Each structure stands twice: as structure tokens, then as C-alpha cells.
Amino acid sequence: MTDTSADLVILGGGSGGYACAFRAAELGLSVILVEKDKLGGTCLHRGCIPTKALLHSAEVADNAREGEQFGVKSSLAGIDMAGVNSYKDGVISRLYKGLQGLAKANKVTMVQGAGTFVGPNAVEVDGVKYTGKNVVLATGSYARSLPGLEIGGRVITSDQALNLDHVPEKVVVLGGGVIGVEFASVWASFGADVTIVEALPRLVPAEDEYASKQLERAFRRRGIKFKTGVKFTGATQSDTGVSVSLENGDVLDADLLLVAVGRGPNSAGHGYEEAGIEIDRGFVTTDERLRTNLPDVYAVGDIVRGLQLAHRGFQQGIFVAEEIAGQNPKVIDEAGIPRVTYCKPEVASVGLSEAAAKEKYGSVETFVYDLAGNGKSQILKTAGGIKLVKAPEGPVVGVTMVGERVGELIGEAQLIYGWEAYPEDVAPLIHAHPTQTEALGEAFLALAGKPLHVHG
Amino acid sequence: MTDTSADLVILGGGSGGYACAFRAAELGLSVILVEKDKLGGTCLHRGCIPTKALLHSAEVADNAREGEQFGVKSSLAGIDMAGVNSYKDGVISRLYKGLQGLAKANKVTMVQGAGTFVGPNAVEVDGVKYTGKNVVLATGSYARSLPGLEIGGRVITSDQALNLDHVPEKVVVLGGGVIGVEFASVWASFGADVTIVEALPRLVPAEDEYASKQLERAFRRRGIKFKTGVKFTGATQSDTGVSVSLENGDVLDADLLLVAVGRGPNSAGHGYEEAGIEIDRGFVTTDERLRTNLPDVYAVGDIVRGLQLAHRGFQQGIFVAEEIAGQNPKVIDEAGIPRVTYCKPEVASVGLSEAAAKEKYGSVETFVYDLAGNGKSQILKTAGGIKLVKAPEGPVVGVTMVGERVGELIGEAQLIYGWEAYPEDVAPLIHAHPTQTEALGEAFLALAGKPLHVHG
Amino acid sequence: APQGGYVPLAKPPVRKLAKDLGVDLRALTGSGPGGVITREDVEASLAAPVAE
Numbered sequence: 013m014t015d016t017s018a019d020l021v022i023l024g025g026g027s028g029g030y031a032c033a034f035r036a037a038e039l040g041l042s043v044i045l046v047e048k049d050k051l052g053g054t055c056l057h058r059g060c061i062p063t064k065a066l067l068h069s070a071e072v073a074d075n076a077r078e079g080e081q082f083g084v085k086s087s088l089a090g091i092d093m094a095g096v097n098s099y100k101d102g103v104i105s106r107l108y109k110g111l112q113g114l115a116k117a118n119k120v121t122m123v124q125g126a127g128t129f130v131g132p133n134a135v136e137v138d139g140v141k142y143t144g145k146n147v148v149l150a151t152g153s154y155a156r157s158l159p160g161l162e163i164g165g166r167v168i169t170s171d172q173a174l175n176l177d178h179v180p181e182k183v184v185v186l187g188g189g190v191i192g193v194e195f196a197s198v199w200a201s202f203g204a205d206v207t208i209v210e211a212l213p214r215l216v217p218a219e220d221e222y223a224s225k226q227l228e229r230a231f232r233r234r235g236i237k238f239k240t241g242v243k244f245t246g247a248t249q250s251d252t253g254v255s256v257s258l259e260n261g262d263v264l265d266a267d268l269l270l271v272a273v274g275r276g277p278n279s280a281g282h283g284y285e286e287a288g289i290e291i292d293r294g295f296v297t298t299d300e301r302l303r304t305n306l307p308d309v310y311a312v313g314d315i316v317r318g319l320q321l322a323h324r325g326f327q328q329g330i331f332v333a334e335e336i337a338g339q340n341p342k343v344i345d346e347a348g349i350p351r352v353t354y355c356k357p358e359v360a361s362v363g364l365s366e367a368a369a370k371e372k373y374g375s376v377e378t379f380v381y382d383l384a385g386n387g388k389s390q391i392l393k394t395a396g397g398i399k400l401v402k403a404p405e406g407p408v409v410g411v412t413m414v415g416e417r418v419g420e421l422i423g424e425a426q427l428i429y430g431w432e433a434y435p436e437d438v439a440p441l442i443h444a445h446p447t448q449t450e451a452l453g454e455a456f457l458a459l460a461g462k463p464l465h466v467h468g
Numbered sequence: 469m470t471d472t473s474a475d476l477v478i479l480g481g482g483s484g485g486y487a488c489a490f491r492a493a494e495l496g497l498s499v500i501l502v503e504k505d506k507l508g509g510t511c512l513h514r515g516c517i518p519t520k521a522l523l524h525s526a527e528v529a530d531n532a533r534e535g536e537q538f539g540v541k542s543s544l545a546g547i548d549m550a551g552v553n554s555y556k557d558g559v560i561s562r563l564y565k566g567l568q569g570l571a572k573a574n575k576v577t578m579v580q581g582a583g584t585f586v587g588p589n590a591v592e593v594d595g596v597k598y599t600g601k602n603v604v605l606a607t608g609s610y611a612r613s614l615p616g617l618e619i620g621g622r623v624i625t626s627d628q629a630l631n632l633d634h635v636p637e638k639v640v641v642l643g644g645g646v647i648g649v650e651f652a653s654v655w656a657s658f659g660a661d662v663t664i665v666e667a668l669p670r671l672v673p674a675e676d677e678y679a680s681k682q683l684e685r686a687f688r689r690r691g692i693k694f695k696t697g698v699k700f701t702g703a704t705q706s707d708t709g710v711s712v713s714l715e716n717g718d719v720l721d722a723d724l725l726l727v728a729v730g731r732g733p734n735s736a737g738h739g740y741e742e743a744g745i746e747i748d749r750g751f752v753t754t755d756e757r758l759r760t761n762l763p764d765v766y767a768v769g770d771i772v773r774g775l776q777l778a779h780r781g782f783q784q785g786i787f788v789a790e791e792i793a794g795q796n797p798k799v800i801d802e803a804g805i806p807r808v809t810y811c812k813p814e815v816a817s818v819g820l821s822e823a824a825a826k827e828k829y830g831s832v833e834t835f836v837y838d839l840a841g842n843g844k845s846q847i848l849k850t851a852g853g854i855k856l857v858k859a860p861e862g863p864v865v866g867v868t869m870v871g872e873r874v875g876e877l878i879g880e881a882q883l884i885y886g887w888e889a890y891p892e893d894v895a896p897l898i899h900a901h902p903t904q905t906e907a908l909g910e911a912f913l914a915l916a917g918k919p920l921h922v923h924g
Numbered sequence: 925a926p927q928g929g930y931v932p933l934a935k936p937p938v939r940k941l942a943k944d945l946g947v948d949l950r951a952l953t954g955s956g957p958g959g960v961i962t963r964e965d966v967e968a969s970l971a972a973p974v975a976e
């Protein structure tokens with residue numbers, strides 16, 4: 013028989029919930045983790061991992077199509093979606109198995125079923141009450157839609173988009189944020205005709221404007237269409253297609269409409285409000301130490317307002333575990349959480365955009381290094397650049413990058429931001445040639461007043 | 469008419485020479501740069517850049533061949549070497565143009581011709597003497613051979629290998645160091661039958677043994693043959709092939725023999741010894757501030773014993789320029805120079821190997837993170853891992869990585885090593901999911917005693 | 925400090941550590957090469973607070 017009380021009861025086994033569980037277990041706490049579906053949550057089963065698998069298939073397809081540019085006699089006969097899906101599912105199932113092994117190794121008690129929070133400190137599952145000295149809410153998020161736009165048939169969200177058995181010929185993507193541009197990128201690589209509709213004036217509007225400009229230029233070259241600054245007004249579907257109307261009178265016909273207008277917190281229906289937990293427009297309200305208004309009840313991940321990213325969930329989960337164990341961890345700096353958009357080209361950033369930095373510091377120094385000067389990027393035939401934002405007389409407070417594979421440069425950028433490094437700290441560390449990291453190095457050299465390969 | 473005297477006269481316009489020239493010019497010094505061939509030297513024209521272009525064509529070819537694994541109906545009809553070469557030459561010529569622009573923008577006086585050093589402080593070119601308050605020797609290196617093994621015909625070095633008009637069917641690569649394994653990797657991807665012969669007991673013998681084991685396993689899977697710990701005894705060539713004999717009696721028949729047994733310093737025939745410059749087994753002797761035994765005469769790059777890497781040349785060139793300008797720069801830590809081998813899978817390292825660290829510290833702590841636990845590496849279907857070496861009660865002093873694309877992770881590793889970070893400094897900075905940088909993050913989390921996704 | 929020039933007192937992770945611990949680096953004398961303040965200097969300043 014399973015124990016029904018523990019130091020910690022966690023509701024939801026996604027990125028936030030399981031990271032909290034593992035870390036708490038490491039620190040000697042007993043942990044009960046309640047999950048109604050599959051350990052790993054959105055990220056592993058319907059989010060980060062499957063999308064990145066599709067994006068890699070997309071890269072392979074592009075390479076095959078463009079091999080000639082590199083002297084390779086390759087050709088592309090098409091996409092075998094069954095093959096793509098089995099590749100993707102293979103990756104997921106291997107990682108899923110690993111995660112289950114970790115839960116076991118960490119001696120986390122898994123409870124399968126839908127849980128309801130019951131105050132002051134318990135979660136009920138199928139009539140059994142699991143009581144925790146502490147409770148962590150981690151029920152994540154769901155794909156939102158717009159008022160009057162019902163999901164179904166040809167109107168889909170990422171959930172359905174990840175399991176298509178064919179490549180659509182023509183798609184409209186509603187929303188030019190991270191998820192929207194990633195799917196647009198995949199489908200374009202797979203040969204579809206793609207149009208993105210974004211109400212805000214630019215793609216990836218949460219990023220520095222520099223990133224939007226670079227990405228828009230690259231998408232234009234790739235033939236990905238987008239309409240920005242225009243609102244969606246309605247969609248009607250038939251047996252043969254879906255028709256999307258915009259505020260400006262345009263009507264777009266397509267096979268599919270992907271609704272990627274953001275994710276809503278999954279905070280209703282699990283007893284939160286009923287038990288007196290404060291909710292603000294759907295998000296569970298917490299202080300900077302991730303405490304809800306109820307004692308010993310915490311919340312982590314996508315149900316807490318802020319960046320909706322898996323590794324933010326990890327970080328918050330770890331934070332709460334350490335907090336409960338009395339380690340008094342440092343409050344998380346939300347701006348220090350790295351952000352990567354894995355479309356082609358990739359967008360990666362950490363710290364503040366120029367606009368945000370200006371607001372904070374009054375004036376800032378910026379520098380842009382164009383990937384045209386970077387040997388490895390030339391070899392990859394990718395365009396883009398790196399923009400640094402520096403506080404006056406201070407450290408670098410923002411890094412924004414655009415280009416194929418720049419997502420992997422964010423590790424370095426994150427240390428620089430997190431440790432508040434000055435260009436002068438980075439400059440003496442000459443980077444490996446020829447890598448894309450050199451572009452980052454060159455940008456710091458330039459800001460330190462000692463440019464090496466910088467074209468005026 | 470060009471001035472024949474300057475603050476600084478530099479002999480050789482490769483990575484070391486031109487970086488020194490640009491930095492000196494930035495610092496207000498007048499510079500004359502003597503180059504007999506092309507600005508950019510070995511790295512740009514016959515080294516780093518062309519090899520990495522070939523390696524990228526190789527990656528594209530592998531992708532096309534293996535597309536099915538990713539659901540992509542791609543196929544590979546072969547390699548068009550003329551196309552490969554024009555792609556490669558296109559990259560070189562764009563970067564070359566850029567470099568010439570930088571020399572101009574920096575107002576470096578370029579002198580075209582073969583120079584001879586004449587003591588105490590001048591370089592003579594075609595009868596004209598260019599006198600410098602300071603002189604920097606930067607004549608680089610050349611591909612070495614073994615005694616009795618003459619280069620010509622089917623016996624080639626990297627210089628010829630970079631300009632082949634066909635893919636050989638069968639190649640023997642003599643030498644399992646960086647250059648050897650890179651060419652072996654390219655040719656294998658292009659469909660050739662490749663055998664590497666290495667006298668030392670393992671491939672990439674300058675790396676931590678962990679890297680050799682991982683690389684050997686990957687090469688075995690790729691069908692790249694290698695014979696380690698066995699000496700070459702001779703080669704004979706005919707119209708139809710080359711026959712390579714080994715000490716153990718084996719005879720290997722091939723179309724080509726690539727000799728990649730290292731590079732020798734190009735220090736003879738340029739007046740060095742004649743002018744009294746101290747030479748030690750071919751290398752120009754310098755102290756840690758890169759001073760030769762003659763006053764105000766420095767040496768940088770491959771003619772100075774140590775790592776033969778382009779960015780070491782950059783770093784040394786910059787160092788000497790700053791030294792001459794009176795900036796008193798910090799002595800370069802050779803171990804802090806990042807090392808990347810761009811074969812498939814890549815090998816990247818910074819700091820000390822476990823063996824070297826043990827020698828220095830007596831005992832060390834190590835941790836290996838297997839890429840099997842890293843989502844992005846699973847998506848790329850690459851195997852490998854990251855090994856950290858930590859000084860007792862001290863910072864991480866060595867990072868060695870093996871896996872596709874890990875070369876780009878060296879930027880982050882380099883900061884950690886260069887800034888003497890502790891695992892506890894890195895641990896709070898949770899890495900972006902799903903990236904390969906996460907593997908580095910996980911390794912540091914584990915060393916800090918808080919593993920997240922680590923399988924026992 | 926020299927005009928306009930920025931001279932790091934310590935390497936970034938050590939500066940960050942000092943900041944997190946509330947240690948003012950300007951009050952310390954570095955024992956590292958070139959007068960750089962080391963992690964040990966920061967830790968020592970915590971162990972034995974100097975009189976005002």
C-alpha cells in the first residue's frame with residue numbers, strides 16, 4: 013500500500029512538477045507526485061521534444077533539397093509523415109522511459125490519476141487524500157484559442173499539428189510567437205505554402221526588434237508569408253478547406269488553420285479557487301519565492317505568470333524543493349532564463365531587449381555583429397547576427413541572436429548575463445576558430461574596444 | 469612610395485601575423501605586414517576554412533543518405549567534387565575579400581613578397597629593407613612528412629587533399645590527429661573506404677582518453693577503419709595505386725595516401741638563425757611574453773611551440789601588439805585555448821585532460837554526462853558525452869566533449885575554465901531546453917551535488 | 925581606477941558570489957595574480973569581518 017502522506021505532494025508531473033520532485037527527493041524529502049496523464053507533461057509529449065524532432069526532420073529535408081549548393085548530389089522526393097512520426101515518437105519514448113527510471117531511482121511515489129487540491133494541504137485522487145507538509149501546484153497550461161474560434165476539424169492547435177499524417181498543402185498559422193513560427197518553419201521546409209497572421213506589428217514580438225527584423229527577412233527569403241499588425245476576425249471550414257478572414261478584409265484559404273495564440277494556465281477545475289487559492293486572470297498568484305497565498309502551498313511552471321518554458325519549470329521546481337528543504341535559494345531572475353526559438357533561422361536571447369534595457373537604465377550601448385563576418389556561419393550559408401546591449405558603465409545586460417544553430421550559443425550568453433560579465437572579462441578569451449561562438453567573441457571584443465574581424 | 473619603416477614590421481600574414489597587425493593598428497601603431505602569398509595564410513586558404521567547408525558538405529551528404537531515419541525521402545546520387553570545390557572556394561574568397569578590407573580599414577601597409585629577417589630589426593623584401601621598432605615573426609608552418617616518404621603523386625598532404633577533383637575510392641590516412649581524423653571523416657561521408665594508421669595507441673592522442681574511446685567507437689560504427697599503436701614503414705606507388713606497409717607486416721592498398729603526421733614550423737630560409745635568433749628543433753624560442761632572444765623581436769603562431777591553432781595565433785598576435793603598445797597584457801594560459809576537432813562526431817576540449825590534471829593536482833574529481841540523457845542529442849541521433857575534471861576543492865579545470873555539434877559548446881566551457889568557475893556557480897543557471905548546452909548544464913549540476921536528468 | 929577603463933577586481937563568478945554574499949570587493953585586497961580578488965579572499969572576508 014502506498015503512503016498517503018509525505019513531506020511534499022505535487023500536483024502535475026510536467027517539467028515543473030517532476031524537477032521539484034527529483035530535487036526534493038535528493039534532499040531527503042518524501043514525495044508524492046500526482047499525474048493524470050504521462051510523466052513529462054506537455055514538454056516531453058506535446059511540446060518541446062516533438063516540435064524539435066519535426067524541426068530536425070525539416071532541416072534534413074532542406075539539406076537534401078539544397079545539397080547542390082554544397083556540391084552534394086542529393087534530392088528530396090517528399091516527406092514520409094509516418095516516418096517522421098515514428099522518428100519523433102521514438103525520441104519521446106526513449107526519453108519517457110528515462111524519466112520514469114529517474115522517478116523510480118529517486119524513490120518518488122507516483123500516483124496516477126486526476127487530482128484535486130483540497131485545502132489546506134492535500135490532493136485528492138479517486139477518493140484518496142494525499143496529505144503533504146507542503147503542496148506544489150504544477151498543472152501547466154493548454155493551447156488557447158480566440159473567442160468564437162472553435163478547435164476541431166481543420167482548425168487545430170499544436171496538439172493536433174504534432175500528429176498529422178500528411179503535410180498540408182496550404183496552411184494559415186494564427187500567431188507569430190514561438191510556437192507559430194516554429195510550425196511555420198517546419199511546414200515550409202516540408203513544402204507547404206504557409207502564411208502567418210500576427211496581430212502585433214512583428215513576428216516574435218516578445219523579442220528585441222532586431223530579432224524580428226532578421227527573422228522576417230529570412231522568412232521572406234524562404235517564401236514564408238506573414239501578415240503582421242492585422243487582426244483575425246473569423247474562420248469557416250468546409251469539407252475541402254478553411255477560410256480565414258482578417259480585419260483588413262483579406263480572406264485566406266487553406267487546408268488547415270493552426271491556432272497558436274498562446275497558452276492559458278491550467279488552473280480551473282482542480283479545486284484551486286474553491287480552496288481559496290488566489291488566481292489572477294487564470295494564473296496562480298505567487299510571490300517571488302513561488303508561495304501562493306496559502307501557507308506551505310507553492311506553484312511552479314506555466315500556471316505561474318511569466319515565461320512559459322520548460323527550463324523555467326525546472327528552475328522553479330528546483331527552487332521550491334530547496335526552499336522547502338530550508339536551503340534558502342536565491343530568487344530566480346526571470347530575465348536570466350534563456351529563450352530559444354528553434355525555427356530556421358533560430359532566435360535566441362537572454363537578458364533584456366534594447367527597449368527594456370533603455371527603460372531600466374535610461375540609455376544603453378549596443379553592438380551588432382553580422383554573421384557575414386563569421387566563417388562558420390558562411391560555411392553553413394546562414395545569415396543573421398548577434399546584438400549586445402550593455403548597461404552604461406556596466407555589464408552586458410542583453411544578448412539577442414539570430415541565425416541557424418545560434419540556439420546553442422545561448423549557454424555562453426547565459427553565463428555572461430548571469431555572472432554580470434563585462435566585455436573586458438570576455439575579450440581575452442579568444443574563441444575557437446572556425447565556430448559560431450566566435451561571433452559572440454567578436455561582439456564582445458568590439459564592445460571592449462578591440463575589434464578583430466569587424467567590418468565597418 | 470611606401471614607407472620603409474614603422475613601429476612594427478610583421479613577417480607573415482596568417483592568423484598570427486594579421487591579428488597582430490590589426491590590433492597594433494587599432495592601438496595607433498604604424499604597421500608593415502609582409503606576406504609572400506595571400507593574406508589569411510594557412511588557415512583561410514589551406515586549413516581551417518576549406519576543411520570545415522568539406523566537413524559541412526560531408527554532413528549534408530550524410531543527411532541525404534540517412535534521411536529515411538527522420539522520415540525524409542531523400543537520396544544521395546554522389547558527390548560533385550567540382551561543386552564542392554566551388555562552394556569551398558566561394559567561402560574562402562568572400563572571407564578573403566573581407567580580410568583585405570580589414571587590412572585597408574586598419575591602414576596596415578601590405579608588402580607583397582618573400583621576406584628575410586635581417587638583424588637587428590628589419591625585414592628585407594626584394595632588396596628593400598623594412599625597419600621596425602619592433603619585428604614580429606609569423607611565418608607559420610608546413611605539412612611534415614616522415615623520413616623517406618616523399619610527397620607527390622598518390623602520396624599527398626592536406627594541401628593537395630583540399631583540391632582533389634574526385635572522391636578517392638580507398639584512402640589510407642597516416643596520422644590520427646586532428647587533421648587526419650577530419651579528412652578521414654570527410655572521405656567516409658563521401659563514400660570512400662578509409663583506414664587511419666596511427667603510431668600512438670589511440671586516435672586524437674592529444675585529447676583526454678575519454679575522447680579517443682568515444683571517437684573510436686563512433687568511427688567503428690561509421691565503418692572508418694583504424695590501426696593504432698602501429699608504425700608505418702614505407703609506401704610505394706604505381707600508376708594504379710599506393711601500397712602502404714606497416715611494422716606489423718600489414719600492407720594496405722589504396723588510391724591515395726594522406727600524410728597527416730603533423731606540421732613543422734616554417735622557420736628555415738628566412739634569415740632567422742643567420743641573424744642569431746634562437747631556434748629549438750625548428751621552433752623559434754620565446755619566453756612566455758613571446759619575446760625571442762633578440763631585443764624587440766617577437767614570434768607568434770605556429771612557429772612557436774605549442775598548440776597549432778588559428779585562434780592561438782590570433783590571441784598571441786593580439787598579445788604582442790598590446791605588449792608593444794605598453795598595455796602589459798596578461799600572459800596567455802595555453803590550456804585555456806579551446807580545441808575543436810570537426811570530424812563527425814566532433815571533439816572539443818578546454819583545460820586539462822584527466823591525466824594532466826592528476827599530474828598537477830594529485831587527485832581529481834571527474835564526472836561524465838552521457839548524451840543519451842540529452843534530448844537534443846537524441847533528436848540529432850548523436851552519441852557521445854561530456855567529461856568534466858575538477859580540482860580537489862577547486863574549480864573545474866578540464867572539459868572534454870564528444871558528439872555532433874559539440875564544438876559550439878566550447879564557448880561556454882571556455883568561460884567556465886577561464887573564469888575558474890565552480891560547479892556551484894554554474895548550477896543555478898538552468899540551461900535552455902532542449903539544447904545540447906543542457907548536457908553541459910547537467911554535468912555541472914551533478915558535480916554540484918544536484919543532478920537533474922542523470923541516469924545512474 | 926584608471927580613467928574610463930574598466931578594471932575587473934575579480935573574475936565574473938567571484939564578483940557574482942561577492943555580490944550575492946553582500947561583500948564589497950572594493951574593501952578587499954586581492955591575493956591572486958595581478959591583485960585579482962579570489963574566491964578565497966571573498967570567503968575569508970566573511971569568516972573574519974574586519975573592524976570598521
Ligand SMILES: Cc1cc2nc3c(=O)[nH]c(=O)nc-3n(C[C@H](O)[C@H](O)[C@H](O)COP(=O)(O)OP(=O)(O)OC[C@H]3O[C@@H](n4cnc5c(N)ncnc54)[C@H](O)[C@@H]3O)c2cc1C
Nearest residue numbers: 024026027028048053054055059127152313314320321322
Ligand atoms: C508546441 C510546444 C512547443 C514548446 N516548445 C518548448 C521549447 O522548445 N522549449 C521550452 O522550454 N518550452 C517549450 N514549450 C513550453 C513547455 O512545454 C512548457 O513551458 C512546460 O511544459 C511547462 O511545464 P509545467 O510543468 O508547468 O506544465 P506541463 O508540462 O503542462 O505539465 C503539467 C502536467 O500536469 C498534469 N495535470 C494537469 N492537471 C492535472 C490534475 N488535475 N491532476 C493530475 N495531473 C494533472 C498534466 O497532465 C501535465 O502532465 C512548448 C510548448 C508547446 C505547446
Ligand SMILES: Cc1cc2nc3c(=O)[nH]c(=O)nc-3n(C[C@H](O)[C@H](O)[C@H](O)COP(=O)(O)OP(=O)(O)OC[C@H]3O[C@@H](n4cnc5c(N)ncnc54)[C@H](O)[C@@H]3O)c2cc1C
Nearest residue numbers: 480482483484504509510515516583608769770776777778
Ligand atoms: C588542414 C588544416 C586544417 C586546420 N584546421 C584548423 C582549425 O579548424 N582550427 C584552427 O584553429 N586551426 C586549424 N589549422 C591550423 C591553422 O591553420 C594554423 O594554426 C594557423 O594558420 C597558424 O597561423 P600562423 O599565422 O602561425 O601561420 P600561417 O597561417 O601558416 O601563416 C603564415 C604566413 O606567412 C607567410 N610566409 C611564410 N614565410 C614567409 C616569408 N618568408 N615572407 C613572407 N611571407 C611568408 C605564408 O605565406 C603564410 O601566409 C589547420 C591547419 C591545417 C593545415
